[in-house]
Amino acid sequence: MDKILTEQDKKIIRALQNGLPLVTRPYQSIAEELEMTEDELVEKIRSFITDGKIRRFGATVRHFELGFVANAMVVWDVPEEKVSETGRIMAGFKEVTHCYRRPRRPGWPYNLFTVVHGQSREYCAGIAKRLSRATGVTNYSLLYSTAELKKSSMRYFE
Structure with a gap:
């Protein structure tokens, strides 16, 4: 290369x-x-x-303009030995746009984060319930966006 x-x-x-x-x-x-x-x-x-110079080539959908105004980061407390398997299952859901493993922090038990977008909070909560049923992970919380502050990609060779 x-x-x-x-x-x-x-x-x-x-x-x-x-x-x-x-x-x-x-x-x-x-x-x-x-x-x-x-x-x-x-x-x-x-x-x-x-050659790996471009990893990903895709489109960015402006979900707010399409009516997807409920945006939830669902944070999950997953046993360490099941994080990879659970992450693969959750990432396989078409409603999950992002799925990240993160380290736990003092006072913060969550180690797997997923993001879902919907037209209502109820819709997002329903997706979280489906993810929970599919993986058996029951300790989770939904954090909703209150404002979109920035949305941009990296810029190179400006």
């Missing part, structure tokens, strides 16, 4: 991190701005993924 990025590579990354334009051929549009062909750009993106 070649770890050195060329100036053209950096330009491509800068262009991609701005999001895809809402046009019929977004890669063609970006390629034209970068003075390359669409095929060249797509091949370069594929090589970035293959």
Whole structure:
């Protein structure tokens, strides 16, 4: 894997991190701005993924604008020997957007965190109950967002 990025590579990354334009051929549009062909750009993106330079390539949904205004971080007290298995089960639920293992802290017994989004708190609580039934973990708490303060991705080569 070649770890050195060329100036053209950096330009491509800068262009991609701005999001895809809402046009019929977004890669063609970006390629034209970068003075390359669409095929060249797509091949370069594929090589970035293959080489591990890009780990993830996806879309960000603005859930508030779609009516998903109840956002809960569900914190779980999972026996240490079951955290990996439990995390895999919970992460498998389509309603779980994030699943993290974290160390316990004094006064904080929780070591597994999941995030769910819904149109109501009742919906989120129902998802938590389903996760609990699926894993047998019964000691959990739901923490709801009160405001979205920041939502942005890392920026590179600015």
